[in-house]
Amino acid sequence: MNATCVIAQPIHPIGAEVLRSAGCTVIEPRNAAALEDALPDADAVIVRDGLSAAEIDSGARLLIIANHGTGTDRIDVAHASEHGIPVTHTPGANARSVAEHALMLMFATARQAVVADAATRRGHWGFKYQRPMMSLYGQTLGIVGFGRSGQMLCEMASKGLGMRVLVWSPKAEHELIQLSCGHAVDSLDELLEQADVVSLHRSMKPENRRTLDSAGIARMKPRAIVINTSRGGLIDEDALVDALTQGRLFGAGLDVFDTEPFAATSRLASLENVVLTPHVAGSSQEALYAMASQCAQQVIDTLAGRQPVDMVRPGVWSVRRRNVVVV
Structure with a gap:
């Protein structure tokens, strides 16, 4: 050729x-x-x-x-x-890798893995008395969007962790969601109000921008976790940082950002309740x-x-x- x-x-x-x-x-x-x-x-x-x-x-x-x-x-x-x-x-091709990464970010955020690692390296063995940690078993996971990575995460979380999984997707058939051990909800607001963990799995189309905006973040539980392995533009990043800074969310695990790479002065980089990875979810x-x-x-x-x-x-x-x- x-x-x-x-x-x-x-x-x-x-x-x-x-x-x-x-x-x-x-x-x-x-x-x-x-x-x-x-x-x-x-x-x-x-x-x-x-x-x-x-x-x-x-x-x-x-x-x-x-x-x-x-x-x-x-x-x-x-x-x-x-x-x-x-x-x-x-x-x-990378759907399973993305789903696994989302699951990793869920664990790392819930169990304060990054700051716990840093504390261990400093010899700070009183860490467990000072930082709250969260178990995923029995919690409610909300999956926004239901492409292949969302489907795989649904099965991993429901079958492997005993999580209750809610799914909001304007396109996915309810039967497919049920086959993946999830429960379809009719609106994003309904999902946000019930979920302990929200994981985004939507493509970056103009109509999907700011799927999770300031109003949506305000609807979430005060100790909820946000996970994003799709595209940074799906989240109002400023609103998310404000909620994390003010203690209105437990934490976030982010692999994607509005601007990549983000500036060293980004407010996200200074937050201890955020786990950050450099857009590598699909890179196993x-x-x-x-x-x-x-x-x-x-x-x-x-x-x-x-x-x-x-x-x-x-x-x-x-x-x-x-x-x-x-x-």
Whole structure:
């Protein structure tokens, strides 16, 4: 296959191996400047950190943009579609990793794991007398959104921890929620008022922005926990920080933020009742392998003239850009 694929950010080595075995030339730029230089000659690009309209325009030969992950909000999908460039993603490839990470953040927040670790290292063995901790068994978990990671977390929490699980999702069928051991509620307000832990699992679409706003946070129990492994824009971050600072919430476990990376002066960084991770929920080695493999196969299929799986806008295929690629 006489084609060039640019891997814009580091992925699992299996991705490049699969592409090279199919005869592709693989370019892995080391920085933004190198990426800019590589895009004009690329027939395909695999991205983890998005692709702007300007970057898409610079890729005059692009036949596919393969997104390494589920969320495509940082890719200008509309602009790519207008130019006949399919955009793919990898839903489900990292869902279990994300669900496990959400569960980890629940435990770490409830049991004060980060500050307990710091106390231990300082030799502060009186920590247990000074900081409240929370058990998850028997608590109510509210899952907002019910994609694959939400479904997996539902089963883990209900079957593994004996938690009562409430689910609010405008799209999910009640039968699917019940099969996953959850109980559907009719409104977000109902979920927020009952949940001891709220975990967000929605995609970042304009209509989903600030799903958890200041009014919603005010409805939550005074000792509730907020978990977010989806997108930072789903939460009004200022309202969350205010509630955490004022003791109106027990704590939060956050893997995603409004601005990434956030500034060192962020108020979140100063809070001891928050557990922070740098957008790594979907980055277990198993998930990285699966996402890289899927992206590589999507690229190969597209360059060979076969419609790839998991196109964000399947209708683009019939009007796709058609450069000459020798297979």
